[in-house]
Amino acid sequence: MDKATLVAIVDDDVSMRQSLPDLVKKFGFSVRAFASAEEFLASDCVGQTKCLILDFAMPGMSGPDLQRELALRGQKIPIVFITGQVDQDLRHQLIAGGAVECLFKPFSPAALLKALNTALGVS
């Protein structure tokens, strides 16, 4: 697996921002975490990000808002949504809308790894 593959995490929840990066790092990726969609867009990571782990509900710009914004900018970053709402309809809707996966918190490391691999086209 390419060590330099950059995975970005955007979640307003501090627990997730603290715990997820280490796990993703253990999977062998490099990681950057952001507290909001706006912060991510303003960073220098947008062009380099190979996969985005994106919280669905955030104050200000929501996950889907960021997805739309990236599409408008022509940035085709695969997105794995994560959400605290257990809602299968929402999950299907997000996947139909182009997301790679939608994971309900709390999710297992194996499920996250599987989603990341799918996003990056690794079998």
Next chain:
Amino acid sequence: MSQSTCSERNQAAGPMLPTVLEARKWHEDLLAEIERVSSAGGFCWQAGTGEMIWTGEVYRILELDPAVPANIRQLGTRIHSDDLPLFHDMIDRALRDAPGLTYQLRLRLPNQTLKYLQLCARRSEGSDGQSQYIGAIQDVSRRWLSEEALGNVRCELARLARVSSLGALTASIAHEVNQPLSGIITNASTCLEMLDAESPDLDGARETARRTIRDGERACEVIARLRALFCKRGGKAESVDLNDAAREVLALSSNELRLKRVVLRTEFSEYLPAVTGDRVQLQQVILNLLLNAAEAMVEIEDRPRQLLVRTDLEAPGRVRLSVQDTGVGIESHNAERLFEAFYTTKSGGMGIGLSVSRSIIESHRGRLWAERNAGPGATFAFSLAAHEGGRGTQSLGSARLPTNTERLVRSA
């Protein structure tokens, strides 16, 4: 002539004598009837000797035989034991020539019936130069019981409103607990990965274990806040910091606000005096205003959904909390109707939130109102008197009802 004049006088005086008696009798009957209708009797009390004169209605209220000698000790035998300190305070004040006496006392009759009395008297000087008090005793049991019933209904309605807000909050609570739980699972998984590696990363594992504990504590805090918010109890009078109370409610409703894509801003006055009241009831009001504001912004797409929660001093000694939204706003002709029970502009609303909120604020001797913003949206605000050190809680309407509720439960 003189004879006839005399006989005329006699004729005139003859029928007059019974008329005076009749008039007196008529007045006595009238007074007795008034006493009965108003459940109020009169008394005269020689404070020095304790001797009293009671009218018929006092005997009836006390359920004593009119042959029983009237005096302050006799009255004392009927007073509820919990109110005896109050009763003795009244006697002490009378012995110290207080100009007026106003007391609310309860009677405990031999058949265990409870009665509520209102006693008012004014001091005057008797013919012997000694202090005497002339006044009235009124049986106000009916009014008390209906006030108690009203207090109970209000408490129950407030609890119901909390429960109905619970529906809206369930998602929020689940989310609040879920976040740290997700952190715990991710951290613990990472920790295992670090330990299972060929060369275990012990420092990394320690750090993830520490984060696991932190997330666990975060989950516990959410549960503790919930316990405080949803346990059923009557109104309490305690010192409440509105900033803290609002922060707790905001912490619990943050997900609800996030889901509705509301941008929250707070402006909490740093030097805010405490207020006296029931913390949970006041939080119920704050929660209600927040959820209403969020609801009012659901359909707004052309501008930011901004929510501003602010605390400040409305005037010296008066604390204000306001919730300002950029939602659909209110029609000026609806501004007052909003506070009526079962009036709602929301499809899913029961229309009791604001009405209960207002009754809670009014029971705290405060004011709750709505106003239109200069820009889009509306502001709902309430103001309460700041807590005055040493004044205690006797002046608080809310402090009395729950006490009586407890009494009712005890005596039932």
